Structures are given as C-alpha cells and as structure tokens.
Amino acid sequence: MNDQLEANKAIVREYYNLAFNLKKPEEAVAKYMGPYYRQHNPGAADGPEPFIAFVRGFAQAFPSMRVDMKRTVAEGDLVVVHSNLIREPGDRGMAAADIFRLENGKIVEHWDVLQEVPESSANNNTMF
Amino acid sequence: MNDQLEANKAIVREYYNLAFNLKKPEEAVAKYMGPYYRQHNPGAADGPEPFIAFVRGFAQAFPSMRVDMKRTVAEGDLVVVHSNLIREPGDRGMAAADIFRLENGKIVEHWDVLQEVPESSANNNTMF
Numbered sequence: 001m002n003d004q005l006e007a008n009k010a011i012v013r014e015y016y017n018l019a020f021n022l023k024k025p026e027e028a029v030a031k032y033m034g035p036y037y038r039q040h041n042p043g044a045a046d047g048p049e050p051f052i053a054f055v056r057g058f059a060q061a062f063p064s065m066r067v068d069m070k071r072t073v074a075e076g077d078l079v080v081v082h083s084n085l086i087r088e089p090g091d092r093g094m095a096a097a098d099i100f101r102l103e104n105g106k107i108v109e110h111w112d113v114l115q116e117v118p119e120s121s122a123n124n125n126t127m128f
Numbered sequence: 129m130n131d132q133l134e135a136n137k138a139i140v141r142e143y144y145n146l147a148f149n150l151k152k153p154e155e156a157v158a159k160y161m162g163p164y165y166r167q168h169n170p171g172a173a174d175g176p177e178p179f180i181a182f183v184r185g186f187a188q189a190f191p192s193m194r195v196d197m198k199r200t201v202a203e204g205d206l207v208v209v210h211s212n213l214i215r216e217p218g219d220r221g222m223a224a225a226d227i228f229r230l231e232n233g234k235i236v237e238h239w240d241v242l243q244e245v246p247e248s249s250a251n252n253n254t255m256f
Contacts, residue, residue, distance in 0.1 A: 005203065040256065042249035050250070073208050073227070075133065075201045080208045082227060082239065097225030097241040099201070099210060111210065111255065113225040113241040121170035122178070127239065128168065 005074040012079040012100045013069060015107055020067040020085075025055035034106030041112050062087040067096075070128045077102050084117070084128055092117040095127045133202040140207040140228045141197060143235055148195040148213075153183035162234030169240050190215040195224075198256045205230050212245070212256055220245040223255045 011032055018028035029048045037047050044050040059065060065087050073080040079100045086093040094114050101109035117127050139160055146156035157176040165175050172178040186193060193215050201208040207228045214221040222242050229237035245255050 038253055039251050040253045042246050042251070042255060045250045046253070071206070071227075073201050073203045073206045075203055078199070078201045080201050080225070080227075082225075082241075095241045097208070097210075097227075099199075099208075099225075113210075113223045113243045113255075115241045115243055118170050122173045123167050123170070125166055125168045125174070127170060127241075 007105065008077070008079050008102050009072045009074050011102065011105060012081060012107065013072065015100075016067055016069065016081060016083075016098070019051075019055050020058075020065065023055070023059045025052040028055075032107050034103055034108035036108055038109040040110060064088055068093075082128070085114075092119070135233065136205070136207050136230050137200045137202045139230065139233060140209060140235065141200065143228075144195055144197065144209060144211075144226070147179075147183050148186075148193065151183070151187045153180040156183075160235050162231055162236035164236055166237040168238060192216055210256070213242075220247070 015028045015032040018031070019025040029052060033048055033051075037051065039046050039050065044054050065085070068084045068086065069081055070084060071082045079102065081096075081098045081100070083096045083098070084093045085096050094116055097113045099111040100107050143156045143160040146159070147153040157180060161176050165179065167174050167178065172182050193213070196212045196214065197209055198212060199210045207230065209224075209226045209228070211224045211226070212221045213224050222244055225241045227239040228235050
C-alpha cells in the first residue's frame with residue numbers, strides 16, 4: 001500500500017518536473033498521462049493538447065519559470081502537491097495546490113488552487 | 129495506520145465544520161487545536177486568537193457562509209481538505225486547499241491556498 005503511494009508520488013513529481021522545470025510537456029504527457037485527462041483548472045480544456053499548449057505558452061512568457069515542490073500528500077488514488085510557482089527571478093510567485101488522480105500508474109484527472117504570494121504577511125512562516 | 133489517518137481526517141473535518149459552518153470557532157479551538165498553532169495563511173498571525181477573530185469577522189461579514197468539503201487526502205501527520213467556500217447564496221465562492229498538520233490528535237499547523245471560482249471555464253468539470 002505505501003509502495004503504491006510512493007510510486008504515485010514519484011510519478012506526479014516527475015510529471016510536474018518534466019513539464020514545468022525541464023519544459024518538456026510532450027514527454028511528460030507521453031510518459032505519465034493516462035488514456036484521458038479530466039481537467040478542473042478553469043483555464044484549460046480536457047485532454048493532453050491543452051495541457052501541452054498551456055505549459056508551452058507559460059514557458060514562452062516566463063522562460064526561467066520553475067516549480068518548487070514543497071510537500072506531497074498521497075492517499076488512495078490521489079496525490080496532492082503543495083508548491084511555489086516562480087515565474088521569473090525575484091518573483092515571490094504563486095502558491096499552488098495541485099491534486100492529481102491516478103489510474104494504473106497514469107495521471108487521469110487534475111484539480112488546482114492558485115494564489116499570488118502577497119508581499120506582506122501577518123506571520124513569519126511564509127505560505128509554505 | 130489507516131485508522132490513524134481516518135481519525136486525523138475526522139478531527140480536521142469537525143474542526144473546520146465547527147468553526148466555519150456552525151460558527152463556533154472557540155469550540156473548534158478548545159476541542160481540536162494543539163498547544164500551539166503555526167499559521168501560514170498570510171492574513172493571520174500564529175495561535176488560537178487570530179483564528180477565532182478571523183472566523184468571527186468572516187461570519188459577521190457573511191452570516192450565511194459555509195464550507196462545502198469536497199475531498200480529503202491524508203498521509204502521515206498531514207490532512208488536505210479541498211473545498212468550496214461559499215460566502216452568500218448565489219456566490220460561486222472560492223476554491224480552497226487547506227493543509228493541516230496534527231500532533232497527538234490535535235491540529236498544530238495550517239497552510240492554505242485560495243482562489244475565486246471564475247465565472248467561465250474552458251471545461252465542464254467545475255473546479256471540484
């Protein structure tokens with residue numbers, strides 16, 4: 001059971017890393033996306049092509065963008081990644097919570113919640 | 129192990145429900161908050177009082193607010209809740225991902241990511 005969770009987390013981290021850090025969304029899709037991709041991010045349609053187009057467009061706008069994955073939480077067929085999405089050097093970036101659902105070792109569904117990291121905070125803990 | 133995860137999820141759901149749906153943040157804190165509370169939401173300071181004040185203020189501004197918990201994901205000492213925070217009737221609301229860390233059955237740390245649900249979407253799946 002824990003082996004399966006660790007395997008699912010590794011798949012999700014590598015998918016995310018390939019797409020957003022190594023800027024190879026086609027390779028991420030070929031290796032890790034399932035036979036369908038149900039998308040809940042309101043900015044993208046279902047399926048692999050809109051995901052690839054989204055990453056490409058984002059990488060063109062922000063060539064040095066990177067995703068810093070802070071923690072993952074996995075249970076059953078779900079993996080949550082909490083991360084800081086940095087668009088360019090000096091950017092405080094966005095806080096991101098991505099939820100992925102897997103079937104048979106492939107990613108088939110995605111939800112996310114995104115928020116700009118504000119300049120000031122009422123605590124000293126960072127958003128991460 | 130799974131019993132512990134289910135117990136942690138029940139604690140977090142009841143904490144959230146007591147505070148935001150039943151509008152009893154003091155009771156939520158008394159029952160479920162640990163000896164410290166490390167807050168990563170940039171709008172609130174550490175500890176129980178800022179949490180209580182935040183919920184009270186929010187409930188005054190939006191007396192019929194409610195949190196609709198869509199899914200929970202638990203692993204180790206963490207519980208993630210993905211929910212729709214509705215401020216008033218007809219509100220599309222906000223998407224929320226809350227991450228809670230527990231020690232000895234009490235909540236001691238909290239992160240969140242919040243995003244307005246947009247009016248239109250590129251897919252028909254909702255953000256949830």
